[in-house]
Amino acid sequence: QVQLVDSGGGLVQAGGSLRLSCAASGRTFSTHAVGWFRQAPGKEREFVAVIDWTGSIRNYADSVKGRFSISKDSAKNTVLLQMNSLKPEDTAVYYCTADRNRATVVGGKASIWGQGTQVTVSS
Numbered sequence: 001q002v003q004l005v006d007s008g009g010g011l012v013q014a015g016g017s018l019r020l021s022c023a024a025s026g027r028t029f030s031t032h033a034v035g036w037f038r039q040a041p042g043k044e045r046e047f048v049a050v051i052d053w054t055g056s057i058r059n060y061a062d063s064v065k066g067r068f069s070i071s072k073d074s075a076k077n078t079v080l081l082q083m084n085s086l087k088p089e090d091t092a093v094y095y096c097t098a099d100r101n102r103a104t105v106v107g108g109k110a111s112i113w114g115q116g117t118q119v120t121v122s123s
Helices: 102-106
Strands: 003-007 010-013 018-025 033-039 046-051 058-060 068-073 078-083 092-099 117-122
Touching: 003 092, 018 033, 018 092, 018 117, 033 068, 033 102, 046 068, 046 078, 046 102, 058 068, 078 092, 092 102
Parallel strands: 010 117
Antiparallel strands: 003 018, 018 078, 033 046, 033 092, 046 058, 068 078, 092 117
């Protein structure tokens, strides 16, 4: 059973950068697609980015394309989300999630989730 621990959130000014990390314990990410979702206060959880188990396929929400980048470090069993040019509307709790099926991750239907990390972008 894969367990996820996400970290790296914090407070940053608009235009700044943060890097989130999702670390896996138990089984490795070598067989799983890994994604990031976010949930702002009063809003539904929304898809941000996903990387497939090979690390070669990446998809992003339109709202973060060109600013966020997802990558996988198989040696460290970690998936990173590099967030640049942050905007106040990026403020949310960010969650990583994993499943063998990338479509399941994108649809938010995976059963494995991290505990969330808060990202706050001030204007």
